Amino acid sequence: MREFLDSIGYDSWVLLALLVIPALAAMGIWVHGAMLGDNDARDRASGTPRQIALWAFIIEFVVSLGLWWSYDPSTAAMQATLDLTWIPSWGVRFALGIDGISLMMVLLTTFLMPLAVLGSWTSIRIKRHSYYALLLLLTTGMLGVFVARDLFLFYVMWEMMLVPMYFIIGIWGGERRIYATMKFFIYTMVGSLLMLVAIVYLGIKAGGGTGPNFAYDAVQRMAGSGGMTSLFGAMVPASFLMFFAFALAFAIKVPMFPFHTWLPDAHVEAPTAGSVILAGIMLKMGTYGFLRFALPFFPDAAMHPAIRTTFLVLGTVGVLYGALVAMVQPDFKKLVAYSSVSHLGFVMLGIFALTTQSIQGALMIMINHGISTGALFLLIGMIYERRHTRELAAYGGIARVVPLFAALLTFVSLSSIGLPGTNGFVGEFLVLLGSFQTAPYLATFATMGVIFAAAYLLWAIQRIIFNRLDRAENEHIPDLNARELALMLPLVAVILWLGIYPAPVLRRMEASAQQLVTQVSGVAPAANVASAGNP
Amino acid sequence: MLLQHEVSAAAHPLAGTVVEWLWLLPLLPLLGFVINGLLSLVPATVLGPGDPDMAHGADGAHGEAGHGVAVHAHETADEHGAHGDDHHPVVRHRFAWLASIVGPAVLAIAFGLAVAMFFAMRGAGGGEMHAPFVQRYFSWMPAGTFHLDAAFQLDQLSMLMVLVITGVGTLIHLFSIGYMQDDPGYPRFFAYLNLFVAFMLVLVLGANYPVLFVGWEGVGLCSYLLIGFWFSEKANADAGKKAFIVNRIGDFGLLIAMFLLFANLGTLDFVAVNENVTRLAFGGPLITTICLFMFLGCTGKSAQIPLYIWLPDAMAGPTPVSALIHAATMVTAGVYLIARSSVLFSMAPVAGLTVTVIGALTAIFAATIGLKQWDIKKVLAYSTVSQLGYMFMGVGSGAYVAGVFHLATHAFFKALLFLGSGSVIFAMHAAYHHTGSHEDAQDMRNMGGLAPYMRVTWILMWIATLAIAGVPFFAGFFSKDEILGSLFLRAHDSTLADARWLGIPGSAVLYGAYALGLAAALLTAIYMTRMMIYTFHGPNRTGEKERDHLHEAPWIMTGPLVVLGILSAVGGWLNLPAITSFLGPVGALDRWLEPVVGESALRVTNGVAPEATHSTELALVGGAVAIALLGIIIAAVRLKPARLVPKAQSPEEHGIERVLANKYYVDEAYDRVVVEPTVGLSRGVLWKGIDQGIIDNVLVNGSARLARGFSSLGSWVQSGQIGTYAWVLVIGVLAVLGAFTIR
């Protein structure tokens, strides 16, 4: 495989291709829509946009899959790099590259997108051209965030994915979609504006008087060599302010307690694919930002005892709080939204606990959450298409009507609960195991999250598929069709694969995670009591 | 360290033997799960009014008044679902025949394989073989210094467990063919049952704690699915969910124990942990904490105080499930875990005492509840909880072999009791089914005098009853005696006796536990005899018409009963005490398990194997036998089955009887103290208060309102009157000019 990839020069063009393919496909859909003219009826009847989107995403996935083999897990250096001049007068370059952290996020994105299209196949009925074009543009933005090696490019991509999502929720969403999408947009925007200020400051400082330089490496070199001065009359070290600017943007995106309230609204109102992408990919940008920028750039701020403890506590609070609030939700989507808060709390705990295990575990949860929660949202979407309600109380006993749906819902819920043998366990176990070494008490509290996770999800699925079938309108729900089954099976396969044999994934992250721990903590990783006794 | 063991594994005496097929053991039932699972997804029954599966939901609607009644009512409904009803034709699954072959066959093959492995192990030295046979398959979770392999290990303890699981499992699978024959969910049932066995084998074969944990949670999952097998009744689904969540509380403890082990020893492999654990201070707070957290896991899985509450509810599942999961195998996983971690527990006397005390309290507590239950399965459920308490008394006090011995014999006689009760319920149900009655088929007040109708079941259940009561030369007599005897012997000259537990001297604790154990033995004899008398003796209360339809179960169900009956009768041969040396080889199990737990057991008793004098031993045995016989006699003399009336006409209980019948109201108390406050807090304070009230309303939307307030101020200034704008402009210009001029 590697030889083949090398022979076609895969590494040199793959990342650019990943950004360009969806953009081109979006353009194709737009051209097709323009040819149809401004005609709603013809737009509604047209199956072309979803076909174009599906095939574009499948090609995208196949192209990205080569990264799995071409990636060299032995090094933490950026790979498949590409560096083009973009805006020379501002020192902005079009620089791309991936390491073990972004590799998994890229693959997660390209894996989920075709499924998101399949999940929207029949549920999107109006403005189909715009919808699929926006999905494709969104993908370019999301992938751009994960592969950008230039802060300015990163920021452009970061904002670029905001706009399509705004429209996806605002146009194809539920009843309160305008409120939800405004909240989502403004909330996220507020965070990212401060980050823009910080990026500009860092770029100028990194340029060292010869014009700004936004390259990731340059900024990190500058930050590492104490290139930042104190601001506001030496009261606050600049690195602390910069950390807060970044951390706020990312914490909102994560979303970390208490910045999470946009999420339930956005999730509930978003169409299925919107929820899948929001939960599956976009939330990961927050935690990715912490791993890529906030921690390596400003280790002194991030590892300051007070700040670190704050984040660890907020992560733990998020775990328990999200789970408890999820338990009492009457709306299934909202329940899953709060469960996201809980899962992402584990990730935050893992990141700030800063051991190799906890970082790798955090990355695993980021992937797992994308898969499992994505699958849950897809399933909710399927049942919503049939019954047009997400109220748990409106269901009950449908396992005997829709056995396939019930089996899949149970399976996916179990993976979300973190049952060993499914993906969820690997991530949570590693995060907690790793966190326990640096923050044992908080990790103990966070471990209680596994109890509540079982409580809220099992209670929810009981109210949907078990109990007595006592509503006439539930008696004739059709079971999943071939398309829906086909889109769930890859998810099921990945859930099992990551649960039973996650080692290939973990190995590809290991070098990057270890490097991060080294950079941030300033010492060699693995200062375990453990290694002392092991020959 | 890992490498060393791989080297030693290659040179292991079992290398190259049939044991190399170890991985096949769990894979076989897993294969059965896949096949049966796919079959169950095939729509093979007609949906609609003719489907009894649909109908039994409606059947359950009758008579749901009051808590206790509701429980019985839904179980009646379940049985209707299981066996169809007069009003509806019986609809069997189209592929039931295939499931009946695949389900038990995979187990039988696995059992055959296990037997072959057993002989290979005996050939390789048996009790002389000191290192476990470890097979590493692939790296599961590599993360920095943390290396975790997907690995199985086979040693004498695992071997015993594998034999029990596959052996008893096969019998119960065979029984299920008859018991579940008319259930539309037939393949699904076998799928879950196969999956359960697969996970149970992973549990006992895992070579490190996380792999064990896979099985540990996996069996919990299957338990959840099987308890809620007839999920159309809310009570069944509730019971399944309760089992899972309560078990999760225990799993939390096991997880913390694993984290502590890794943080302090850097490994989670059994072999490596056992080698390194001596680095920790003996009896120190660390090792005690680890053991206590681990024991929290055991209390969940093995239904001990305070987490026992799920097991009685778990009887909502089909009876074979109760026999396999909730009596013979899964619930003993906690005992297995402690025996497996015997090195850890032998290092922590305080933890050992805690285990003993909890075990003793559970044994007596559950036995008292068992005295007043009317549901035949509930009696057995509380009996199981009580017997598990005995096992914990054994492993807690460092008598690991005694605990495991009781685990094995209990698997025989309790499986027999459950399957026997299943046979009774099957007969009762068939009788009620014929007459279309909706009486409770599990309530002993509706039974009575069944002995003439089902001779085989009657005899076999008496064997099991004598075994559990501890009547000499039946299996339970030897194992229970060994536990009580070792408690007595360890009350002096052991690390436990020298330790203090909550300020109480360890020896006093052990003597107390011994006394409680004896008392529980008395109660066991009483409630078991009571169950037998009410079920099989005295006048029949089933009903005039129904009586004619009572008959023995088919051979596919009685066959496994007979096998279990033989095992219950002679199972004590596994580990004969010295005073019965005339029966056969003494202490076979002691010698078999010596490489696994011998060292730990010696550590508890300060390096000297405890030896009772002949007279002491005779006195102990004599006392226990006297108590067992006394219990049986009390029950036989005091109970008046003739005075019982069928359930429907029974008066309410009063006073202490009522408290016992309602299980000391523990479930209600947990609901009030734990469940309701948690849900209330989550809904009222966290969600409505903090989330919607403070964060969303005040902070998020508050900032939006603030912005809107400012903009409405600006909007008020924008009157739209151009004249006003012009005036403002001019005044502004004048002001600027003025400012510049005056300065």
Place this chain on the structure above:
Amino acid sequence: MLAEAIFFSAVLFTIGVIGVLTRRNAIIIFMCVELMLNAVNLSFVAFARAYGVAGQVFVFFVMTVAAAEAAVGLAIIIAMFRHKQTVNLQNINILKG
């Protein structure tokens, strides 16, 4: 000479300002604005005599802009009249926030 021109320009500008502030009719206000522009033009021309030709260049610019503004402004006023049947600015407040 310069002083008189500036004085005259100032008087003219003030008349324009007062007209803008006090009148209601859009056409008249518009004419007053033109008056102000021309007052400025006058001072430009006057200064151009003293300081060089740059001022005259500006006057041409202002006149061009004023012509364009007149075209657009009058068009708006006519459109508004068609819409509201009045050019009284008190009755027109569609800019209200």
